[in-house]
Amino acid sequence: QKEVEQNSGPLSVPEGAIASLNCTYSDRGSQSFFWYRQYSGKSPELIMFIYSNGDKEDGRFTAQLNKASQYVSLLIRDSQPSDSATYLCAVTPTGNQFYFGTGTSLTVIP
Amino acid sequence: NAGVMQNPRHLVRRRGQEARLRCSPMKGHSHVYWYRQLPEEGLKFMVYLQKENIIDESGMPKERFSAEFPKEGPSILRIQQVVRGDSAAYFCASSPREGSSYNEQFFGPGTRLTVL
Numbered sequence: 001q002k003e004v005e006q007n008s009g010p011l012s013v014p015e016g017a018i019a020s021l022n023c024t025y026s027d028r029g030s031q032s033f034f035w036y037r038q039y040s041g042k043s044p045e046l047i048m049f050i051y052s053n054g055d056k057e058d059g060r061f062t063a064q065l066n067k068a069s070q071y072v073s074l075l076i077r078d079s080q081p082s083d084s085a086t087y088l089c090a091v092t093p094t095g096n097q098f099y100f101g102t103g104t105s106l107t108v109i110p
Numbered sequence: 111n112a113g114v115m116q117n118p119r120h121l122v123r124r125r126g127q128e129a130r131l132r133c134s135p136m137k138g139h140s141h142v143y144w145y146r147q148l149p150e151e152g153l154k155f156m157v158y159l160q161k162e163n164i165i166d167e168s169g170m171p172k173e174r175f176s177a178e179f180p181k182e183g184p185s186i187l188r189i190q191q192v193v194r195g196d197s198a199a200y201f202c203a204s205s206p207r208e209g210s211s212y213n214e215q216f217f218g219p220g221t222r223l224t225v226l
Contacts, residue, residue, distance in 0.1 A: 004152075032213045043201055043217040044153070088152065095213045096166040098143065102152040 003027060004091050006101035014109050019076040021104050023089030026070070033065055033072045034090040037083075038103065044088055048074070079108040112137065114204050114218035115184075122224045129189040129196070131221045135204030142185040143203045143215060144177060153201065159185060192225045199223075 004025050013019045021035075032051055036044035050056045050063040050072065062075040072091075076083055086103040115134040123129050135142050140161050145153040155169040159179040170177065174192075179185040189196055199222050203215035 034213075034215075036217075043219050046214060046216065049214060090153075092213060095207070096158050097155050097168060098153075098215070099155065100145075100153040102150075 003099035004089055004101040006087075006089050006104050008102060009105040010107055011104055012107045012109055013079050015079060015081060017079050017108075019079045019083065019106055019108070021074040021076070021087050021089075021106065023072045023074075023091075023101055024070055025072070025089075025091045025099070027091065027093050027099075028067075028070065029093045030067075030070075030091045032092045032095065033063070034092075034098075035061075035063060035072075035074045036088040036090060036100075037085045038088055039085045047087075076106075079106075081108045081110050084108050114139075114202060114216055116200075116202050116218035116221050118221060119219060120222050120224070122226060123192050124226050125193055126191050129192050129223055129225075131187040131189075131200050131202075131223070132184040133187070133202030133204075133218055134184040135202075136206075136216055139204035139206050139216075141205040141207045142179050143205070144185075144187050145201045145203065147199045147201060147220075149198075156187070189223075192223075194225045197223055197225045 034049045035047045038044045048063045050065045056063045060077045064073045088103045089101040092098045144156040157170045157177045158166040174190045199220045201220045202218045205215045
């Protein structure tokens with residue numbers, strides 16, 4: 001079983017809609033959770049991190065964490081074409097090893 | 111404020127040669143992580159280093175791969191006797207590991223290694 005699982009997509013949403021990206025993880029001891037955005041041929045760029053159960057909002061982005069269900073999600077409100085990218089979920093139990101999912105490809109249609 | 115720097119950006123090697131990839135962390139960061147990304151795959155953790163110490167190398171292949179982060183200079187990922195399967199993008203990330211940014215990582219542009 002993979003440590004971190006994401007739907008590979010592609011996920012397509014119209015401009016202005018809410019994009020919902022999901023991630024599950026297998027290690028119950030995981031403490032920190034991250035969402036990265038990666039444009040094709042580029043390096044990952046940190047969007048948000050979350051440590052505690054519940055929601056964390058930053059501008060158009062909201063991260064949601066449910067440790068009991070081992071589930072973390074990212075909502076993107078008012079999606080823009082520039083949000084089209086691959087979104088990577090990352091998890092770390094200790095801060096020493098980081099486990100990344102394979103990413104969800106998002107396309108925002110103008 | 112310079113970000114994480116990696117060089118070379120592109121590296122071509124023939125089978126059996128050595129590849130050396132360099133990473134300079136962000137100013138003030140003393141923690142470095144190396145990852146490998148194969149086409150259409152996710153990032154795979156390889157090794158975590160602090161200055162002069164390897165903290166966790168559980169993701170590193172046991173043979174041909176080594177990493178170091180000396181007191182002075184960049185971190186280096188060395189691949190000896192490269193094979194075609196080593197062709198990938200290698201990313202370095204650095205972290206401050208302090209305060210509220212304890213676990214945040216910032217990635218360099220990557221080195222694309224091609225083995226002919």
